[in-house]
Amino acid sequence: MRGQLYEIMGKTFFTMGGAKSHDVEDGILDPADPNFRAQQNALKRSGRNRFRVLGQSWWPEELPSDEEYYTALKTLERTNWQVDYVITHCASTSIALSMDRHNEADHLTEFLEMVDRRLEYEYWFFGHFHDNRSVDQKHILLWEQIVQIL
Known part of the structure; x- marks a missing residue:
């Protein structure tokens, strides 16, 4: 549409x-990145939850x-x-x-x-x-x- x-x-x-997207201040993480889990966990531990995951919660075609x-x-x-x-x-x-x-x-x-x-x-x-x-x-x-x- x-x-x-x-x-x-x-x-x-x-x-x-x-x-x-207006809620990605903490970045867009790529699950194909070998450091993906570490980056995601570090963000969550620090209380920074305004990130998206490529192909799961964010797409370039937005x-x-x-x-x-x-x-x-x-x-x-x-x-x-x-x-x-x-x-x-x-x-x-x-x-x-x-x-x-x-x-x-x-x-x-x-x-x-x-x-x-x-x-x-x-x-x-x-x-x-x-x-x-x-x-x-x-x-x-x-x-x-x-x-x-x-």
Whole structure:
């Protein structure tokens, strides 16, 4: 679901999955590394648990590829930059920063920022920040909540 458009009950949904992990301050460990267990145990003993494990809890594909960004742009061009709903995992930079000053911009949030400024839509749904709330009149953060759209 990266850059595709779906039509459901006469409404259009633009989708763009992916997000940069924001809880990897202690690093990304590689289980193929001969020192993997020692590194993991040392981190745990020191109380540093904000790490991920390659291929188990973190993947390089968490962010879209260049091809997926290209697909998204072509999809939006075909819609003349007009859809009914946007569904993403991540939020645009301005929305992310409005929620928490510690959030950081990255290539995906900046791409979504450009989309947000250009695209005409009714609502934008995202869930990366694990909460349920309306950020503003158009941006809805959903995590554990199920809402009826149509």
